[in-house]
Amino acid sequence: MATFALVLDNLPIMLWGAAMTVLVAGVAIILGMPLGLILCFGVVSPKPWVSRISRIYQSVWRGTPILVQLLIIYYLLPLIGINVPSILAAILALTLNTVAFQAEIFRGGLLAISPGQLEAARMVGIRRWAARYHILMPQIFRLVIPSLVNETISILKNSSLVSVIAVTELMRVSQQIVATTYRPFEIYIAAGIIYIVINLLLSLAGRSAERHLEQGI
Amino acid sequence: MIQFFDLWVQYAPLMLAGLATTAWICALAAMLGVVAGLALACLDSVAFAPLRWAVRAYIEIMRGLPILIFLFVLYYGGPSVGLRLNAETVGVFGLGFYAAAYFAEIFRSGFQSIPKGQIEAARMAGLSGPQIIRHVKLPQMLVLITPPMINQIIILVKESAVLSIITVAELTKNTTQFVNETYAVIQPYVAAAVLYWLLVEAVAQLGKFVERRVRF
Amino acid sequence: MRSVLKSYMSALLAASLSLVTAGVAMADGLLDRIKEKGEIVIGIEARYPPFEYVEDGKIVGYGVDLFEEVMKALPDVKVTRLDLPFQGLLPGLQTNKFDAIITSVTVNKQRYDTYRLSLPIADASFAYVKRKGDTSLNTPDDLSGKAVGTQAGSAQLKGTEAFSEHLKAQGKDPIASIQTYVDFNEAYADLAAGRTDAVVNSLPNLLYLQTQRGDVFETVSTTFGAPTYFSWAFRKEDDSKALADLVDEQFRRLAADGTMTRLQEKWFGFTMDLPTDALPEPTE
Structure with a gap:
């Protein structure tokens, strides 16, 4: 009963934290989509230098932990004269990270679409980027929704690391409560349930988007 | 400038020890995760509905939960229910069972890619359920699931950074020690980034090797 | 879709521009710039009761009250607090993420040598x-x-x-x-x-x-062990000297007029004897 009261007392500020979690992760995911698509076209580019640079970018951002990426953006950029506020740094780091992963997801979708389509479009005189935009992108999006939902869940969970650069999101709020109540289990389990609920909602939204797009064909 | 590199030399043993710990814990956790994930995926395909629901619930909970919370509750909460394990053991099992949920999803997508007709044919030829998985499904789906499995192992390596919270002296914890003892910022984190990247590249190269092997 | 794409790009451009303008040059001392801007940015770790912690969504504690008293010397300056884990605090101070660390820093030799530490705020034995x-x-x-x-x-x-x-x-x-x-x-x-x-x-x-x-x-x-103290930390540069001196001076005032003991009574339930001439140099 005491446990219940403790969680209930702290629920409002935990939900505040959850809102920050959703904000930071959500903006990163949405910004990451167009940039991820561009990087994806960079990776498959016929120009060797474009594809080489795109691949190096991908390898670096996928190969290092988000924690390290956050710290580098927040603490090292000021040393070269760029001072980024916390929330912006968090969004920037998560965006640059998800771009690398989303590019790979889009590449998977691109591979599943027959290359003949693009050739046909080129043949009838549609320019390369126009063809990508009008013909490929709608199809890719339909194919990659499950993977995008996965990536969104993963960014949402990884956003629990941004407290290290002074963004007070759900995990940090929980730690603050633990620091004064010394009741880690009750609070962390409550936080875990909030994360699970948000991610379940995301999964459901993804599934309904899939159904909608299928009907749209 | 000389001083700049001195720190790296001075802290190389600590950082490399952390890298080694990260590597062996992740290797064991990945093996455990693959085996447990395959088991989950097999259970998910049986006819008994409550078992299927239990598997689905496990997968959804693990996928929705930050691993930090999972490990914290497992390590610090375990002793109160008689589960007293040392930090490395909790690290291996925690990461392994966590990854199992993701591996299970990968195996499931692999199973689904096998045409139904093949399985019916195999059943008619008198193969049992486990035999079908072993001789019909697994060999064919390996090509399809190797890339996402490697991807998942890479994610596992990076997520292992949270083991620092349960006192495992892995790369991230040792990096924190490096920072705390020297008050340097650049050298520790750049070193950590490079070491993680090397480990991940090694896994990626291993993946490419396996991919070539399973293709033919 | 196209207009959406366009607004992404302009938002990104705006963000990157604001990054560039944020790194401005500095001429006067830190204290002068704080007065001029009307804002001081401090780093704190709000997980350290009873010194600084979060209650009902607000950061409270002995350190918070004490800083409020100190800031009476700078009535026109607004306080912006950044709450981050301790591992991030000392690096953040070095990289000018904030003007000072106004959170309990336990004094030891290495910190004494690396930072300009304030007079003790409390006994940390x-x-x-x-x-x-x-x-x-x-x-x-x-x-x-x-x-x-x-x-x-x-x-x-x-x-x-x-x-x-x-x-x-x-x-x-x-x-x-x-x-x-x-x-x-x-x-x-x-x-x-x-x-x-x-x-x-x-x-x-x-x-x-x-x-x-x-x-x-x-x-x-x-x-x-040896007597140990909590202090606040500043950068060990001439730039930060005036700010750190101002804080020490305020501590002497607050110790003399009994404010410090009153706050200790309020937050700890007992009072402490603290040196006010200088921070004793730690041996280890």
Whole structure:
């Protein structure tokens, strides 16, 4: 009963934290989509230098932990004269990270679409980027929704690391409560349930988007 | 400038020890995760509905939960229910069972890619359920699931950074020690980034090797 | 879709421009710039009751009240607090993420040499907490042969190691093992879980822990080791000197007019004798 009261007392500020979690992760995911698509076209580019640079970018951002990426953006950029506020740094780091992963997801979708389509479009005189935009992108999006939902869940969970650069999101709020109540289990389990609920909602939204797009064909 | 590199030399043993710990814990956790994930995926395909629901619930909970919370509750909460394990053991099992949920999803997508007709044919030829998985499904789906499995192992390596919270002296914890003892910022984190990247590249190269092997 | 894409790009462009303009050049001292801007940015770790912690969504505590008193000397300056984990605080100060660390920094030799530390804000001498009812631990010397936990990279860790050496020099068994944690809360959790026998921390923190969780923990309040203090930290540059001097000067005023003892009574329930001429140089 005491446990219940403790969680209930702290629920409002935990939900505040959850809102920050959703904000930071959500903006990163949405910004990451167009940039991820561009990087994806960079990776498959016929120009060797474009594809080489795109691949190096991908390898670096996928190969290092988000924690390290956050710290580098927040603490090292000021040393070269760029001072980024916390929330912006968090969004920037998560965006640059998800771009690398989303590019790979889009590449998977691109591979599943027959290359003949693009050739046909080129043949009838549609320019390369126009063809990508009008013909490929709608199809890719339909194919990659499950993977995008996965990536969104993963960014949402990884956003629990941004407290290290002074963004007070759900995990940090929980730690603050633990620091004064010394009741880690009750609070962390409550936080875990909030994360699970948000991610379940995301999964459901993804599934309904899939159904909608299928009907749209 | 000389001083700049001195720190790296001075802290190389600590950082490399952390890298080694990260590597062996992740290797064991990945093996455990693959085996447990395959088991989950097999259970998910049986006819008994409550078992299927239990598997689905496990997968959804693990996928929705930050691993930090999972490990914290497992390590610090375990002793109160008689589960007293040392930090490395909790690290291996925690990461392994966590990854199992993701591996299970990968195996499931692999199973689904096998045409139904093949399985019916195999059943008619008198193969049992486990035999079908072993001789019909697994060999064919390996090509399809190797890339996402490697991807998942890479994610596992990076997520292992949270083991620092349960006192495992892995790369991230040792990096924190490096920072705390020297008050340097650049050298520790750049070193950590490079070491993680090397480990991940090694896994990626291993993946490419396996991919070539399973293709033919 | 196209207009959406366009607005992404302009938002990104705006963001990157604001990054460039943020890094401005500096001419006057830090204190002058703070007065000019009307804002001081401070780094704090709001997980350290009763010094600074979050209650009902607000950061409160002894350190917060004390800083409020100090800031009466700069009535037109607004305070912006950044709350971040301790591992991020000292690097953040170095990289100008904030003007000062206004959170309890336990003084040790290395920090004394690296930063400009303020006069002491409180006594930080070390003590330990045990599981309630553990009769084998009653004095500091009882730590001999026990498993002890504390925060990684902390002054408390250095103090614990030194105390272990001290036990050995006395012919007793040293501390059996010293386990380090990212945060004290994990150390307490592991003590409750039974993996360690005691957690070493500064006495004010342990007394607060006991008021909250007296059902699980019991503080052994005899301090050990050299007297240790909490301070606030500034950059050790001429640029920060005027600001740090101003804070010290205010401390002397608050000590003289009784404000400091009043705040100690309010937050700790007891008062402390603190030097106000200079911060004693730590030996280790």
